[in-house]
Amino acid sequence: MVTLLINAIKRLQVSTLLPIRTYVSVNPQSIPLDNSLVVTKKEWKFPPAYTKPREVWIENLDTLEEKKLGLFELHPSVYATTPRIDIIHRNVVWQRKYRWVSWAHTKTRAEVRGGGKKPWPQKGLGRARHGSIRSPLFRGGGVAHGPRSGKTHFFMLPFHLRIQGLTSTLSTKLAQDDLHIVKDLELPSDEPDFLLDLIESRNWGPSVLIVDDSDLAPRNITAAADAIAHVNIMPVYGLNVYSMLKHDTLILTLSAAAKIEERILQHLHSITTDKEASFKLNQV
Amino acid sequence: MSAGVRHNVSFETNNIVLIALVAIRSIRYSKWRRCCVHGARLRGFLLEKINFLTSQYSSFAKSPFVDKITEQYNYEITKNPTEWKFVERLMPFKTIPQVVPKESYPSGWIPPKEEARKLPYFIPRTKNYAIPIYLQLSFKGNRKITQLKKIEGDIWLMNDDIKHLLKTKHKRYVETRVHEVARFIEIKGDYVNDMKEWAFSKGF
Numbered sequence: 384m385v386t387l388l389i390n391a392i393k394r395l396q397v398s399t400l401l402p403i404r405t406y407v408s409v410n411p412q413s414i415p416l417d418n419s420l421v422v423t424k425k426e427w428k429f430p431p432a433y434t435k436p437r438e439v440w441i442e443n444l445d446t447l448e449e450k451k452l453g454l455f456e457l458h459p460s461v462y463a464t465t466p467r468i469d470i471i472h473r474n475v476v477w478q479r480k481y482r483w484v485s486w487a488h489t490k491t492r493a494e495v496r497g498g499g500k501k502p503w504p505q506k507g508l509g510r511a512r513h514g515s516i517r518s519p520l521f522r523g524g525g526v527a528h529g530p531r532s533g534k535t536h537f538f539m540l541p542f543h544l545r546i547q548g549l550t551s552t553l554s555t556k557l558a559q560d561d562l563h564i565v566k567d568l569e570l571p572s573d574e575p576d577f578l579l580d581l582i583e584s585r586n587w588g589p590s591v592l593i594v595d596d597s598d599l600a601p602r603n604i605t606a607a608a609d610a611i612a613h614v615n616i617m618p619v620y621g622l623n624v625y626s627m628l629k630h631d632t633l634i635l636t637l638s639a640a641a642k643i644e645e646r647i648l649q650h651l652h653s654i655t656t657d658k659e660a661s662f663k664l665n666q667v
Numbered sequence: 668m669s670a671g672v673r674h675n676v677s678f679e680t681n682n683i684v685l686i687a688l689v690a691i692r693s694i695r696y697s698k699w700r701r702c703c704v705h706g707a708r709l710r711g712f713l714l715e716k717i718n719f720l721t722s723q724y725s726s727f728a729k730s731p732f733v734d735k736i737t738e739q740y741n742y743e744i745t746k747n748p749t750e751w752k753f754v755e756r757l758m759p760f761k762t763i764p765q766v767v768p769k770e771s772y773p774s775g776w777i778p779p780k781e782e783a784r785k786l787p788y789f790i791p792r793t794k795n796y797a798i799p800i801y802l803q804l805s806f807k808g809n810r811k812i813t814q815l816k817k818i819e820g821d822i823w824l825m826n827d828d829i830k831h832l833l834k835t836k837h838k839r840y841v842e843t844r845v846h847e848v849a850r851f852i853e854i855k856g857d858y859v860n861d862m863k864e865w866a867f868s869k870g871f
Contacts, residue, residue, distance in 0.1 A: 428762070432779075433789040433819045465850055652794050653762045 413449035421453035429652050434459035439564050445571055447581055452566050461647045466555040474548030474624035477540040489529030492517045539662035546650050548624045562633045564640050568595055573606035588631025589613055594622055596638035619643055763794055780870030788820035790871040798866050802859045811857040818850045826852055
């Protein structure tokens with residue numbers, strides 16, 4: 384009995400070295416204590432009227448441990464709007480549909496082989512009248528109103544729903560602490576393990592979408608992200624609702640965040656009649 | 668018309684027409700017409716020419732008036748000259764321009780006030796500086812719904828204030844509907860002018 388108790392107590396011994404893992408991505412130790420932080424205040428052409436600008440940390444990627452390099456302001460019309468999940472959903476449905484071509488195919492009664500001859504005389508047999516054994520009523524006959532292949536599901540979502548989809552998703556990501564701003568994309572090595580460790584240590588979730596202002600990302604991060612299927616790099620013009628939702632965390636560079644903000648603010652404050660016009664196939 | 672090639676009515680063709688017209692005019696009112704057989708013949712020739720020139724074409728671009736001119740003007744490309752601001756003046760605005768503050772606005776437009784930003788709720792102006800309060804008509808105009816859109820802040824407090832205001836003003840219960848996610852309030856009935864008046868008095 385005593386030995387049982389002793390064994391139980393031995394098993395209860397908990398290693399005191401286990402780190403307590405917090406599920407907040409801001410690590411208080413990463414904030415420098417001296418007043419060396421650079422707080423960037425922005426002068427917008429269209430300053431927010433009521434909602435306050437959102438302040439976000441500028442983080443680094445060049446070391447494994449997190450360093451806060453400064454604070455950055457984001458415009459609330461882009462990064463702090465009401466998260467309209469209905470509009471986000473419409474964007475996702477649109478993005479799935481516009482590229483979807485359905486190849487399901489059935490044969491009509493004309494395409495099924497045979498059936499040219501009248502199976503039995505019209506009258507005198509006491510049987511139902513039929514003109515072909517490939518009629519849709521027959522087993523092995525053609526299909527009436529079945530799917531025909533090469534059906535496109537392309538359509539264009541209205542322009543402002545696309546804009547609102549982007550702002551809603553960016554706002555949701557920021558509110559859920561899934562949007563991080565980094566200074567640049569310079570990594571010390573091109574090892575995928577380094578990038579994986581970095582993502583692990585910062586609680587950035589398994590899948591990460593990195594968005595940069597330019598088409599050409601630095602070599603190290605390109606090589607590292609290329610080897611990991613769930614870490615992807617994208618230029619600003621490729622940013623879309625579907626990819627943002629598909630990845631757990633969205634990493635924007637400073638310039639990318641500013642560019643997205645500038646472009647969306649311009650659309651929100653300009654005449655968009657030409658963009659609201661119905662989509663023409665030859666316009667691209 | 669292919670892109671990149673400039674088309675224009677050639678100067679020569681224009682001149683030919685002009686000369687021909689002048690010629691006909693002078694032949695008609697001169698002795699030439701009566702005394703000279705050649706005059707009539709010349710006139711007929713010129714008229715024929717003009718008929719040819721003024722005949723109908725499938726499009727203006729395909730008519731012989733239009734010639735391809737590779738280079739019409741001599742120009743040189745300069746960058747950042749002082750004249751550029753005059754070119755910029757002609758270009759359309761990229762964004763809707765800011766409102767220029769004035770003493771009064773003859774159009775009746777009311778500017779938003781600064782103190783409205785301290786209220787617990789807020790209605791921002793649209794991109795065209797209008798107040799987003801609209802009348803929604805449906806069922807052939809039988810159902811009138813006043814809609815206040817783009818509400819920021821405490822939407823439920825705003826709803827209470829609106830209800831109280833309309834009840835005291837019209838001495839009857841007014842039905843409203845609050846959409847918290849899409850940030851709008853709908854009021855059953857046409858209260859657009861009341862709501863606009865209220866919004867401007869608040870400074871929105």
